[in-house]
Amino acid sequence: MKIEIAGVGTTKSAEKWELGLLDIAIKAAGKALKDAGSVTPDAVIVANALGGALGDQQNLALHVAGGLGYSHAETYSVCCDEASGGAAVRLASALIRSGMHDTVLVVGAEKTSDALPDMLETVRSAGLDAAREASFGFSPTIAGALGMQHYLSTYHLDKEAFYHIARIAHQHGSTNRNAIFPWALDRKQYLKSPIVATPLSVCDNAPPCDGAAAAILKKGSVQTSNVCILGSANTSDRKGIVFPITSLQLPAATQSATMALKEAGSQLSDMSLMELHDANTFLAALSIEAVGLAQPGKALERAQTDDFLLTGTMPLWTFGGHKSRGLAPGASGMYQLVEAVLELRGDAGENQITNANKALVQCLGSFGAQAVTHVLG
Amino acid sequence: MQIAKSWRRQPSNLRLEGTRCTGCGQLEFPTVIRCAQCGEIEFETYQFAGKGKVIVASTVYEATRDFGEHVPYCAAIIELEEGIHLATMITDVDPADVTVGMEVEMVTRRIAAQGDNGPILYAYKFAPQLQIL
Amino acid sequence: MKPNKAVGIVGYGGYIPRYRIDAAEVNRVWKDSAMPLGRSFKAVPGPDEDTATIAIQAARNAMRMAQISPEKLRAVWFGTESKPYAVKPTSTIVADAIGALPHANAADWEFACKPGTEAMQAAIAMVGSGMAPYAMCGGADTAQARPGDILEYNTGAGGASFILGEAEESLAILEASTSYVTNTPDFFRREGQPYPSHGQRFTGKPAYFHHIRAAVGELLNETGATPESFKYAVFHQPNYQFPLKVAASLGFPKEKVEPFILTSQIGNTYSGAALLGLATALDAAAPGDKILLASYGSGAGSDAFSFTVTERIEEIRSRGVSIKSYLNRTRLIDYAVYARYRGKLRMN
Numbered sequence A: 001m002k003i004e005i006a007g008v009g010t011t012k013s014a015e016k017w018e019l020g021l022l023d024i025a026i027k028a029a030g031k032a033l034k035d036a037g038s039v040t041p042d043a044v045i046v047a048n049a050l051g052g053a054l055g056d057q058q059n060l061a062l063h064v065a066g067g068l069g070y071s072h073a074e075t076y077s078v079c080c081d082e083a084s085g086g087a088a089v090r091l092a093s094a095l096i097r098s099g100m101h102d103t104v105l106v107v108g109a110e111k112t113s114d115a116l117p118d119m120l121e122t123v124r125s126a127g128l129d130a131a132r133e134a135s136f137g138f139s140p141t142i143a144g145a146l147g148m149q150h151y152l153s154t155y156h157l158d159k160e161a162f163y164h165i166a167r168i169a170h171q172h173g174s175t176n177r178n179a180i181f182p183w184a185l186d187r188k189q190y191l192k193s194p195i196v197a198t199p200l201s202v203c204d205n206a207p208p209c210d211g212a213a214a215a216i217l218k219k220g221s222v223q224t225s226n227v228c229i230l231g232s233a234n235t236s237d238r239k240g241i242v243f244p245i246t247s248l249q250l251p252a253a254t255q256s257a258t259m260a261l262k263e264a265g266s267q268l269s270d271m272s273l274m275e276l277h278d279a280n281t282f283l284a285a286l287s288i289e290a291v292g293l294a295q296p297g298k299a300l301e302r303a304q305t306d307d308f309l310l311t312g313t314m315p316l317w318t319f320g321g322h323k324s325r326g327l328a329p330g331a332s333g334m335y336q337l338v339e340a341v342l343e344l345r346g347d348a349g350e351n352q353i354t355n356a357n358k359a360l361v362q363c364l365g366s367f368g369a370q371a372v373t374h375v376l377g
Numbered sequence B: 001m002q003i004a005k006s007w008r009r010q011p012s013n014l015r016l017e018g019t020r021c022t023g024c025g026q027l028e029f030p031t032v033i034r035c036a037q038c039g040e041i042e043f044e045t046y047q048f049a050g051k052g053k054v055i056v057a058s059t060v061y062e063a064t065r066d067f068g069e070h071v072p073y074c075a076a077i078i079e080l081e082e083g084i085h086l087a088t089m090i091t092d093v094d095p096a097d098v099t100v101g102m103e104v105e106m107v108t109r110r111i112a113a114q115g116d117n118g119p120i121l122y123a124y125k126f127a128p129q130l131q132i133l
Numbered sequence C: 001m002k003p004n005k006a007v008g009i010v011g012y013g014g015y016i017p018r019y020r021i022d023a024a025e026v027n028r029v030w031k032d033s034a035m036p037l038g039r040s041f042k043a044v045p046g047p048d049e050d051t052a053t054i055a056i057q058a059a060r061n062a063m064r065m066a067q068i069s070p071e072k073l074r075a076v077w078f079g080t081e082s083k084p085y086a087v088k089p090t091s092t093i094v095a096d097a098i099g100a101l102p103h104a105n106a107a108d109w110e111f112a113c114k115p116g117t118e119a120m121q122a123a124i125a126m127v128g129s130g131m132a133p134y135a136m137c138g139g140a141d142t143a144q145a146r147p148g149d150i151l152e153y154n155t156g157a158g159g160a161s162f163i164l165g166e167a168e169e170s171l172a173i174l175e176a177s178t179s180y181v182t183n184t185p186d187f188f189r190r191e192g193q194p195y196p197s198h199g200q201r202f203t204g205k206p207a208y209f210h211h212i213r214a215a216v217g218e219l220l221n222e223t224g225a226t227p228e229s230f231k232y233a234v235f236h237q238p239n240y241q242f243p244l245k246v247a248a249s250l251g252f253p254k255e256k257v258e259p260f261i262l263t264s265q266i267g268n269t270y271s272g273a274a275l276l277g278l279a280t281a282l283d284a285a286a287p288g289d290k291i292l293l294a295s296y297g298s299g300a301g302s303d304a305f306s307f308t309v310t311e312r313i314e315e316i317r318s319r320g321v322s323i324k325s326y327l328n329r330t331r332l333i334d335y336a337v338y339a340r341y342r343g344k345l346r347m348n
Ligand SMILES: [Zn+2]
Pocket: B021, B022, B023, B024, B025, B026, B035, B036, B037, B038, B039, B040
């Protein structure tokens, strides 16, 4: 059964001091509902990674449904770290495919600016192994730094090689009015950026921000002109930060992409664009290799070419990725999905690529131990 | 780091106790409830020797809550003699002097304290092997 | 005093943190006239160290030397005046770390700088009475001093641990021990206060000198020994001069005392001081040597001990970690880093 995406909406990724978690979720939902025309969803699924841990609204989906004025909706809140958005879409698809519901509203929302930075990083760390890693001060950022260091020494590269990941994202984000940092990043800026944990600097990390993105999923009609979900997969692998750092592999990302492509009956080369998980430049490089866009150790070499630009053979991070658009952890997968839909619909404005036909979007949770991939077309 | 949470981890935190699966012999640190390799639920306590080598290290300048007082510190992945990979901090050395392959041994340190009134978490870190004279 | 059953030391170990600050660096900041003569340094605990972690490492080193099963320890007793928890024993943390729990007595001892030797007397009694095959005692401190106080020049950090067992297994056998205790308020820290107060020159003659002289005098009387009987003599070492001066007044020549005064290298480690001195003497001792130990704790009292080193020392000692290993491991820091590591910067 086809599932179509009947409407999408996002809020600007920013520090939204005047709005709360529930507010931005409802705002994005409202935009998606407006985009879809007059629909009333049977179910509301909300992806959110950190709200409960930050002392914000729990059981968020119930409150979003209430805020939208629905009195009979089935609601679920999905909490899968930075893979929450993808996982929520997958759950919505399952509800529709099973025949339980025809129309499901999926919202991803995260409010990071209410927490002080060290608290935010602490709560983000809880998605790692809490006993072995988080309670010893390890965070996704520190894991990214260790991975980056191991990547550089294994493949005999200089830190500068990672610049190109950030460069591409920022170049694309520079024309995205919804991006938190909509500017191009030059090499000097990148190299001068303060070190967070050697060798990873501020410019390697996607900036946490407040954001929400939403989509209306519907049981697909045969003659629909809407973008459809052609394939999807949600895969887990060894938990913990040690494996990706030491092996420089993301088996979950590889398997999830392979399964989603298979379901879609597509090849990697059929994709017109990809949205991969660039929470930091290290995970971005491993993602590129995991889905098969580069051999192990070659992601940064390929990133130096024009291949991943909007005008290239395989555009990545078409609206700036998490790196430039901003990282709203639990909503990140939904941003990716919405951005890919806009590309496929031809509604991407200045960020529009030509001949957008199919897209692969993949979000990673718990430092790559979980991967959710959707193939759209 | 609530009180009971650090209390129940004391055997692994203070003594590096892990488990050895009675089914397949798999070693795990810290302890596990069910063997991920073979499904066994009976384990022997396994005492890790506390010696290892650095695989990769990073100097951390921005820490999570409760760790700010230690920056800059060295975060690392090490390989224990028994083959287990472990994320740990390396102490008693200037972070920039930590090298890949450096031999390290377990020490017990004050990992973090919850404010001025909360419990103190004592647990393992690793330090360069002491040169015994 | 002496137990019915002969008792001795079956293992010992010390620990000294890696960081050092030069007394001249302290003087650079405070510019007072109290700087000790001669070049001197003190050991500073790292930001992740405290009395518990120091005691744990000393205990581990003692266990490494003794090679006994931790379940056979019936007591783990540590003395300190810088407990990480005001209420909650440090000794249970130490005992847990070395695997000695739950069938052991664990308690913290407090008597300014001499709780470790009190615990040693109790450990001797416990083993000597047949209640326990082994008992561990020790002392450790991250010594406190008010910034700018004369104490700040040499309040160090470190500790040592001793395992007492039957004489036949020992590297040194106890001959006798005495205690001399009075109610003398020469140095104290009130509840809830971060830094101790002291009576300046009152800490000398009526306090340190009087008590050590009395305890050692009694020990010599009791055993019939003379200063000539001893190869080495270790005294509590709040600074470099006091132990030399008390030794001279008792008739011990400088060369028997001076090698074990660690104050110019690590400062005064309070509860660790006399015990680290004893460990250093044992590191140097040969079979047949007699060693005198005299602690001092303000408040006030002194415990004196006489040990005779056995034939087993070389074999047992070779399994351990020498104090020199830690004396040679140093990283110099300035006053700013010292202030940060010692929590002297107000953060909250
Ligand atoms: Zn097994």
